[in-house]
Amino acid sequence: MISVRNLVKTFGGIRAVDGCTLDIAESTITGLIGPNGAGKTTLFDIIAGFMRPDSGRIELAGRDITGMAPHRLFHLGLIRTFQIPHAFSRMTVLESLMVVPSGQSGESMVSAWLRWGKVRREERELRRKAEKAIDFLQLSEVKNELAGNLSGGQKKLLELGRAMMSDSRVILLDEPGAGVNRTLLAKLTDNILRLNKELGYTFCVIEHDMDMIAKLCDPIIVMAQGRVFATGSMDEIRRNEGVIEAYLGGDMVGASGGAHQDSRH
Amino acid sequence: MELTGLIGYLIPLLTFAGIYAVLSLGLNVQWGFAGLFNIGIAAFFAVGAYTTTILTTPPSPNYLGGFDLPFPVGLIGAMVASGLLALLIGLVTLNLRADYLAIATIGIGEIVRLILKNEAWLTHGVRGIKGIPKPFDTLSPEVQTLVYLLIVLAIVLIVYLAIERLLRAPWGRVLRAIRENELAASAVGKNVLRFRLEAFILGSMIMGLGGALYAHSFGFISPEAFDPMFATFLVWVMLIAGGSGNNRGAILGALVIWFIWSITGFLANRMPPELMTQAAALRPFLIGLMLQIILLTRPEGMLKEKPPSVTGDEGERRGR
Numbered sequence: 001m002i003s004v005r006n007l008v009k010t011f012g013g014i015r016a017v018d019g020c021t022l023d024i025a026e027s028t029i030t031g032l033i034g035p036n037g038a039g040k041t042t043l044f045d046i047i048a049g050f051m052r053p054d055s056g057r058i059e060l061a062g063r064d065i066t067g068m069a070p071h072r073l074f075h076l077g078l079i080r081t082f083q084i085p086h087a088f089s090r091m092t093v094l095e096s097l098m099v100v101p102s103g104q105s106g107e108s109m110v111s112a113w114l115r116w117g118k119v120r121r122e123e124r125e126l127r128r129k130a131e132k133a134i135d136f137l138q139l140s141e142v143k144n145e146l147a148g149n150l151s152g153g154q155k156k157l158l159e160l161g162r163a164m165m166s167d168s169r170v171i172l173l174d175e176p177g178a179g180v181n182r183t184l185l186a187k188l189t190d191n192i193l194r195l196n197k198e199l200g201y202t203f204c205v206i207e208h209d210m211d212m213i214a215k216l217c218d219p220i221i222v223m224a225q226g227r228v229f230a231t232g233s234m235d236e237i238r239r240n241e242g243v244i245e246a247y248l249g250g251d252m253v254g255a256s257g258g259a260h261q262d263s264r265h
Numbered sequence: 266m267e268l269t270g271l272i273g274y275l276i277p278l279l280t281f282a283g284i285y286a287v288l289s290l291g292l293n294v295q296w297g298f299a300g301l302f303n304i305g306i307a308a309f310f311a312v313g314a315y316t317t318t319i320l321t322t323p324p325s326p327n328y329l330g331g332f333d334l335p336f337p338v339g340l341i342g343a344m345v346a347s348g349l350l351a352l353l354i355g356l357v358t359l360n361l362r363a364d365y366l367a368i369a370t371i372g373i374g375e376i377v378r379l380i381l382k383n384e385a386w387l388t389h390g391v392r393g394i395k396g397i398p399k400p401f402d403t404l405s406p407e408v409q410t411l412v413y414l415l416i417v418l419a420i421v422l423i424v425y426l427a428i429e430r431l432l433r434a435p436w437g438r439v440l441r442a443i444r445e446n447e448l449a450a451s452a453v454g455k456n457v458l459r460f461r462l463e464a465f466i467l468g469s470m471i472m473g474l475g476g477a478l479y480a481h482s483f484g485f486i487s488p489e490a491f492d493p494m495f496a497t498f499l500v501w502v503m504l505i506a507g508g509s510g511n512n513r514g515a516i517l518g519a520l521v522i523w524f525i526w527s528i529t530g531f532l533a534n535r536m537p538p539e540l541m542t543q544a545a546a547l548r549p550f551l552i553g554l555m556l557q558i559i560l561l562t563r564p565e566g567m568l569k570e571k572p573p574s575v576t577g578d579e580g581e582r583r584g585r
Contacts, residue, residue: 048452050448069451070451070452070454071455071457074451074452074453074454075454079452080452082448082452086446086449086452087445087446087449088445088446088450089446090441090445090570091438091441091442091445092572095438096442098435098438099438099442100453102454104435106434107434107435107439108436109436109467112431112434113427113430113431116430116434122435146572162449162452166453166454
C-alpha cells in the first residue's frame with residue numbers, strides 16, 4: 001500500500017531519517033517501534049506530506065506521492081494523527097469532528113447562501129456520524145465543550161475521532177495510546193482491529209506500549225538511527241538479540257509475558 | 266430647534282457608525298473567522314472609495330473618468346476592485362505566517378496611499394475629488410441624509426446576514442479550524458490556501474463597500490482620509506472591543522467606539538483654543554487606554570465568540 005524507498009531527511013547535522021526503506025502492506029496493521037529519536041515521527045511527517053524529504057521516494061498504491069500536500073493526500077485516502085494532539089481549541093468537540101468529511105457542499109460560499117436546505121440536510125447527516133464517533137470514544141459528556149478545554153487523553157481520542165470521520169483507508173497513528181486510560185485503550189485496540197479485519201483499513205502505528213503493539217501489529221518494523229533495523233512478527237522481534245540490545249529492555253519483554261531478560265545481567 | 270439640532274448631529278453620527286460597522290464586519294471575516302492579520306484595511310477602504318468616485322462622478326479632466334454611472338454600479342465596482350486587489354495580494358502573501366502577512370499588509374496600505382497621492386491622472390492627487398454624487402440628491406438635504414442613513418443601515422444588515430450565514434455554514438467551520446490549527450486542518454483534507462484566499466477576498470470586498478459608502482456620504486475624498494489611524498487602527502479597535510469572531514460584536518464595537526470617538530471630538534472642539542490641540546491629541550490615547558482596559562478585563566471583547574449552534578441541532582429541534 002505504502003512503499004518508502006531510500007528516504008533521507010536531515011536537520012542540520014542530524015540525519016533524522018537516513019536511507020529508510022520499508023513497505024506497509026495493504027490491510028495490515030504495521031507497528032513502527034524504536035527508541036526515541038529513531039526517526040519514527042519524522043518518517044510519518046514525510047509520508048503524510050508535512051515535510052519534504054531531502055531524497056527518496058514514497059508511493060501510495062503505486063502512485064508517487066513524494067512531497068504531496070497533506071490535503072491532497074487526504075483525498076487519496078491517507079490521514080495521520082499527531083503525537084502531540086493538534087486540537088481546534090476554540091471549536092466544540094462536535095464541530096471538530098463535523099469539519100472533517102470532505103465534499104461538504106456548505107464549504108462553498110455560494111451553496112451556503114443559496115442552497116441552505118441542502119446544507120442543513122447534510123449537516124444533520126454529519127452530526128449523526130460525528131455523534132456515533134463521539135459515543136464510541138466515550139466523549140459524549142464533553143461533546144459541546146471547547147476542544148481546548150479537554151484533558152490530554154481526551155484530545156488524543158479526538159485525534160482518533162478525526163481519523164474515524166474521514167473516509168481514509170490508510171491511517172497513520174502516532175502514539176494513539178499515550179495518555180489514554182487502560183480501559184479505553186483496550187477498547188481502542190479492539191476497534192482498530194475491527195476496522196482492520198472487517199473493513200480492510202490499513203494502519204501504521206507508532207507506539208511505545210508493547211502490550212498494545214503485541215496485540216495489534218503484524219508485522220512490526222523496528223527503527224533505529226533513521227533506518228529500518230529489523231522487521232518481523234512480535235515473536236521474531238522478541239527473539240532478535242540485536243533488537244533486544246538496541247531497544248527492548250528486559251522489562252518490556254517481561255511485561256508481555258515473554259522470556260525474561262534482566263537488565264542487570 | 267434643539268431637537269432638529271440633535272437629529273442633525275445624530276444622522277451623520279449613525280451613518281458613520283454604520284460605515285465603520287461594514288468595515289468591522291469585513292475585518293471580522295478576515296481576522297475573526299480566518300485569523301488573517303490584515304493591517305492594511307486602509308488600502309481596501311481607499312480603493313473602494315476611489316473606484317466608486319471614478320465610476321459615478323461626471324466626466325472630469327482632472328482624473329480618470331468619471332463615468333457618470335449610477336450609485337449601485339459604483340458600489341459593485343468598488344467591491345470588485347477591492348476584491349481584485351485582495352486576490353493579487355492574497356496569492357502572494359497568504360502562504361506567509363500571520364506576522365509576516367501583517368507586515369506585508371502594512372506595506373500595501375502605504376503603497377496604495379502613495380499611489381493615490383502621486384498618480385494625479387488617476388486620482389487628482391492630494392487635492393482629492395469633490396462633487397461625488399449623493400444618491401437621491403433631488404430630495405431636500407435633510408431628507409437625503411436620512412435616506413442615506415437608511416441605505417447604510419440596510420447594507421449593514423445585508424452584510425451581517427450574509428456573513429453570519431457563512432459563519433454558521435461548513436465554510437465558516439473550516440475557516441475557524443484553519444485559524445485554530447492549520448496543520449490539523451490540512452491533515453483532514455482542507456485546502457488551507459483556498460479558504461484563506463476566499464476569506465481575504467470577501468473581507469476586502471466588504472471593506473471596499475465600506476469605502477464606497479464613505480465616499481457617497483461625504484461627497485469628497487482625498488488621500489488624507491485614508492491614513493492608518495482612521496482607516497485601519499480604529500477599525501481594529503472596534504472589532505477587538507466588540508468581540509472578534511462575533512458579527513454582532515463587530516457591529517456593537519463599531520457603534521460604541523465611534524460614539525466615544527465622536528463625543529471626545531465634540532468635547533475637544535469645545536475646549537478653550539489653547540487646549541484644543543492637546544485635547545485632540547488625547548483622543549487616540551483615550552481609545553488606546555480603553556482598548557487596554559478591555560483586553561485586560563474582557564479579552565474576548567464585549568460579545569464573545571460562541572460556537573454557532575450546529576445547524577443539524579436546530580433542524581432536529583424544529584422537527585420535533
